Amino acid sequence: METKYYLSGQRKWKIPDLKRLILWVLLTVIAISFLLPILWTISSSLTSNTALVQQKPRLIPEKPTIENYITVFTTNKTQTVGRPLLNSAIVSFSTVFLTLFISSFAAYPLARMDFKGSHFIFILILLGLMIPLQVSFISLYLLFNSLGLLNTYAVLILPGAISPFGVFLLRQFFRTIPKELEDVAMIDGCGRLKSLYLIILPLSVPALLCLGIFTFLGSWNSFLWPLIVLTKSNMMTIPVILSYYWGAFAGVAKWGTLLAVSVIASIPTILIFLVFQRYFVQGIATTGLKG
Amino acid sequence: MKTNTRSLVLLRKKVTPFLFLLPFLSFYVVMQLFPLFQNLRVSFTEWDMMSPEKPFVGLANFKYLFFSDPFFWVSVKATLLYIVLNVPSKIVIGLALAVVLNQRLWGKAFHRTAIFLPFVINSAVVGLLFGWILDPQSGMLNYFLQKFGIPPQQWLVDPTWTMEIVVLVTIWWSIAFNTIVYLAGLQGIPEELYDAAKIDGCSPWQSFWHVTLPGLRDTTMFIVIMQVIGSFQAFGNIWLLTHGGPVNATRVLMIHLYRIGFYYFRMGQAAAIAVIIFIIVLVLTLIMLSMFRKSELKN
Numbered sequence: 299m300e301t302k303y304y305l306s307g308q309r310k311w312k313i314p315d316l317k318r319l320i321l322w323v324l325l326t327v328i329a330i331s332f333l334l335p336i337l338w339t340i341s342s343s344l345t346s347n348t349a350l351v352q353q354k355p356r357l358i359p360e361k362p363t364i365e366n367y368i369t370v371f372t373t374n375k376t377q378t379v380g381r382p383l384l385n386s387a388i389v390s391f392s393t394v395f396l397t398l399f400i401s402s403f404a405a406y407p408l409a410r411m412d413f414k415g416s417h418f419i420f421i422l423i424l425l426g427l428m429i430p431l432q433v434s435f436i437s438l439y440l441l442f443n444s445l446g447l448l449n450t451y452a453v454l455i456l457p458g459a460i461s462p463f464g465v466f467l468l469r470q471f472f473r474t475i476p477k478e479l480e481d482v483a484m485i486d487g488c489g490r491l492k493s494l495y496l497i498i499l500p501l502s503v504p505a506l507l508c509l510g511i512f513t514f515l516g517s518w519n520s521f522l523w524p525l526i527v528l529t530k531s532n533m534m535t536i537p538v539i540l541s542y543y544w545g546a547f548a549g550v551a552k553w554g555t556l557l558a559v560s561v562i563a564s565i566p567t568i569l570i571f572l573v574f575q576r577y578f579v580q581g582i583a584t585t586g587l588k589g
Numbered sequence: 590m591k592t593n594t595r596s597l598v599l600l601r602k603k604v605t606p607f608l609f610l611l612p613f614l615s616f617y618v619v620m621q622l623f624p625l626f627q628n629l630r631v632s633f634t635e636w637d638m639m640s641p642e643k644p645f646v647g648l649a650n651f652k653y654l655f656f657s658d659p660f661f662w663v664s665v666k667a668t669l670l671y672i673v674l675n676v677p678s679k680i681v682i683g684l685a686l687a688v689v690l691n692q693r694l695w696g697k698a699f700h701r702t703a704i705f706l707p708f709v710i711n712s713a714v715v716g717l718l719f720g721w722i723l724d725p726q727s728g729m730l731n732y733f734l735q736k737f738g739i740p741p742q743q744w745l746v747d748p749t750w751t752m753e754i755v756v757l758v759t760i761w762w763s764i765a766f767n768t769i770v771y772l773a774g775l776q777g778i779p780e781e782l783y784d785a786a787k788i789d790g791c792s793p794w795q796s797f798w799h800v801t802l803p804g805l806r807d808t809t810m811f812i813v814i815m816q817v818i819g820s821f822q823a824f825g826n827i828w829l830l831t832h833g834g835p836v837n838a839t840r841v842l843m844i845h846l847y848r849i850g851f852y853y854f855r856m857g858q859a860a861a862i863a864v865i866i867f868i869i870v871l872v873l874t875l876i877m878l879s880m881f882r883k884s885e886l887k888n
Contacts, residue, residue: 322694328686329703332761336706338729339718355729404613407606414603419610426621428874432822432843433867434624436850436860437631441624443638460616490605519711521825522843526851537713541829544717553721560714567709575702578709582766583773 336564343367343557350553366558370543377531379559382539386518386563389451389535393458393517394510401464401509402502406494408465409472410480420469426462432522439526449530458517464509471505472498508581511574515567536563625867631860638854650861658858663837664845667752671841672820674756676813682760683767683812684805688797690768691775708765712825719758720745720830745831748838755827755839762826767812774808775801807884814877818870842866 337357342350343366345359353360370379407413408420431438442453479501480493488496499506521537528534534542540559547555571578607614632650636643654661690701707715722729723744731741745751778801786796824843827833833840833848840848842862850859 318692318694321689321692322696325689325694325700326696329700332703332707335718335722335761336710338722342721351727355727355732400612400616403609407609411606413606416606419614422622423617426617428871429621429625430818430822430867430870431621432824433863433870434621434628436846436856436863437624437627438620439850440631440856441620441627456616457620460613460620462617462621465613490609515709519709521711521713521828522847526847537711537825540711540713540717544829553724553727556717557721560717563714564710567711568706571706571709572702575705579701579705579769579772582769 339557340561343554343561345554347552347554366554367562369555370558370562373555377534377539377542379536379539379562381532382534382536383562385451385454385533386536387566389454389458390514390517390566392451392455394513396455396459397461397464397513398506398510400459401461401468402494402499402506404465405468405472406490406498409469410477410498411490423462423465427466431457435523435526442527448527449533451533453527454524454533454535457523458513458520461509461513464513467509468502468505471502475501504577507574508577511570511577512581514570518567628860628863628867631856632864634857636856638856646857650857651865653858654861654865660837660840660845660848661862664840664842667837667839668821668823668841670752671756671823671839672817674752675759675820676816678756679760679764679767679816680809680812683764684771684809686764686768687771687775688801691772704768705765707762710762712762713829715758715762715826716829716831719754723754746835748835751831751835751838755830758830759823759826767816770808770812771805774805777808778804807881810880810884811877814873818873821866821870 341357341359344362344364345356346361346363346365349360372378404423408416408423438457439448442448447453475498479497480488483493483497519537520535521541524535524538525541528538531539531542536559540556540563543556543559544552633645633647634643635646635649686704690697690704694700710718723731725731725741725743725746728744730744735741744754782800782804783796786800791799822843823841824847827839827841827844828847831839833844843866846859846862846866849855849862
């Protein structure tokens with residue numbers, strides 16, 4: 299029997315139960331198959347290199363071992379993974395901090411002050427939204443090269459910390475905060491700067507969090523730019539060391555160690571996704587932001 | 590005295606906004622606007638990063654790319670193939686997933702989390718991870734194929750299916766974006782339209798066809814352009830999977846640029862490729878903007 303009745307939710311028709319069951323099974327199969335490559339990677343990273351090559355594949359390793367992880371942290375063949383991990387953390391957290399700092403400072407006058415040129419500057423920033431950073435990598439590389447800044451933290455942090463999108467997002471958010479709140483504070487003798495960090499910023503935590511999450515994901519996962527500007531192994535970030543290991547570990551020793559690094563590289567972003575999933579989904583849904 | 594303080598206040602009022610904007614604007618100009626123009630200039634010169642001179646060669650780099658470079662058209666073809674395979678399939682799959690995820694089904698949180706999760710994984714990791722799964726000797730895929738009696742395939746060695754594989758991997762990695770944007774689009778369709786369709790006797794399938802799809806037109810347009818722009822910049826997911834091979838089957842424009850610029854250090858030619866990509870992206874963006882303006886005027 300097909301019973302249709304109104305649901306005060308997203309959809310109007312309750313699909314008959316058999317169809318719903320089929321849909322559910324289908325969706326569950328899809329969801330599990332999306333997880334499978336990740337589970338497979340984790341499992342393989344916990345299997346010894348020789349077992350990976352000689353035995354048939356198993357989702358649950360016969361003899362789980364952390365030897366691959368020990369290898370990547372202690373290898374004497376090349377750079378261990380500890381330093382790249384530290385580099386990635388330093389770069390990502392600095393990029394997030396700088397982006398939030400610079401963007402909120404730039405967004406504040408655009409949202410709250412009337413001044414000559416504000417319109418022009420806003421258009422200039424909107425223009426930046428449309429320029430993919432990748433198309434100027436060659437000249438950006440030449441610029442940092444001529445400054446002698448290749449293989450430094452500066453070259454990894456600075457280009458990522460300039461976010462026209464961040465300024466745009468925060469400006470839009472700041473404008474929704476009632477002006478009266480600030481007026482009261484200013485009568486009490488607050489200056490513009492104080493008003494920004496005592497009133498506006500505490501009320502903008504959701505927007506700042508959203509920008510922070512996406513900046514972190516973008517910076518931690520950034521691959522092409524670090525690959526271009528880094529040649530010294532002690533400055534490499536996690537994705538670059540992965541590409542470097544690809545060449546350095548050949549043959550039998552390859553997969554276990556590479557997969558261990560892959561797991562290590564993914565843990566921070568997966569954790570952030572799981573904790574802040576709501577902000578993540580909202581960020582993409584409302585702005586078409588790319589991670 | 591009085592006029593003096595007044596003009597001081599006025600001056601402060603004029604200068605304050607720029608003090609706030611200074612850190613952003615200065616870095617923005619130096620690291621985004623200036624390199625864009627600089628890039629154009631580099632594309633008119635010939636430089637190998639070694640010689641002290643950077644002679645101006647006019648359009649020679651572009652001429653080389655168009656007429657003499659053995660790989661430029663190969664990479665244009667690869668990029669177009671990537672787009673043709675990638676964009677439509679991600680539209681259809683993204684929409685299908687969004688419609689199903691929008692239903693009230695038990696375990697929705699799990700379904701969503703599993704499908705969105707790959708999106709936050711590093712592109713280099715994605716390439717590597719599937720390199721392992723597809724490994725001809727000890728990978729999982731060949732093992733399972735053998736169980737079903739299919740002989741092991743030389744994945745990623747034989748160029749025939751490589752781009753299709755790259756696209757499948759890309760779908761797995763990035764379908765979350767389309768799905769989430771479509772989910773948001775679905776929420777934006779007014780309930781009354783579904784009510785009206787129901788009164789008119791539409792089946793759920795008919796109402797999907799006549800209410801949902803037209804309601805998602807702008808969303809689809811946005812996604813298409815975003816995907817095409819993104820496809821021109823694809824690099825990491827392809828790089829660690831195939832390095833542009835085999836036999837240049839997946840040598841997309843960004844990989845070609847990277848090879849020319851940072852293997853052979855022919856900076857002028859690499860910059861010329863960047864200029865070409867920039868022009869394409871710019872044109873696409875302008876088309877998108879004018880489309881949005883049109884549909885805004887309509888509403």
